[in-house]
Amino acid sequence: MNDDEIAEVLTAIEVAWPRDRPDGWQRLWAAQMRDIPSVEATPALELLIRTKSFPPSIAELREAVAEIMGALPPADGAVVGLAWAQARELEEMTHVGPTATTLPSIQAAVSAFGGPGAVTGDQDGWERFWRRWAASERERVLVSHLDRLALGS
Numbered sequence: 084m085n086d087d088e089i090a091e092v093l094t095a096i097e098v099a100w101p102r103d104r105p106d107g108w109q110r111l112w113a114a115q116m117r118d119i120p121s122v123e124a125t126p127a128l129e130l131l132i133r134t135k136s137f138p139p140s141i142a143e144l145r146e147a148v149a150e151i152m153g154a155l156p157p158a159d160g161a162v163v164g165l166a167w168a169q170a171r172e173l174e175e176m177t178h179v180g181p182t183a184t185t186l187p188s189i190q191a192a193v194s195a196f197g198g199p200g201a202v203t204g205d206q207d208g209w210e211r212f213w214r215r216w217a218a219s220e221r222e223r224v225l226v227s228h229l230d231r232l233a234l235g236s
Contacts, residue, residue: 088121089113092144095128100138115141120233123151145225154224154232156188156217187232188224192216 084092093109116124127147131139139147149155193202195216202209224232 084116084119084121084124086113088124089116092116092124092128095132096138099132100135102138104138112141116144118228118230119145119148120152120230123148123229123233127151142225145229148229149224149232152229152233153187154229156192156213156220188220191220 089112093112096112097104124144127144127150130147130151131143135143146155192213193199196202196209196212
């Protein structure tokens with residue numbers, strides 16, 4: 084985000100959660116928001132305004148942005164594995180390319196596990212893998228530069 088976009092987000096936070104804040108909070112927030120893509124920042128902030136009674140932390144804003152970007156793995160690996168298998172089956176039947184609804188995080192997990200055939204062939208192994216992978220992937224995404232994730236780097 085640029086300085087004007089960051090100022091808009093900080094103003095929205097002050098208006099949505101009118102509480103006392105320590106001196107210097109805006110500088111800290113601004114420094115931590117520079118890599119957040121502005122396109123995703125607005126809906127992420129709207130989501131937080133609608134769902135949080137208390138002001139969000141920087142981490143919560145980054146998490147909401149990453150969620151909107153589709154960069155965070157969904158919580159349930161069993162559902163993800165089943166959804167992936169069904170999407171792949173549909174693609175094979177219709178000879179269509181990858182589905183538009185497949186999140187980048189799911190694509191990365193399936194690839195790391197060994198591909199779609201491995202997921203459909205070893206559901207128990209997939210579930211064990213997912214639990215470990217999802218936790219480490221979540222951490223990796225939240226500490227990475229979100230603007231680079233948005234560009235697919």
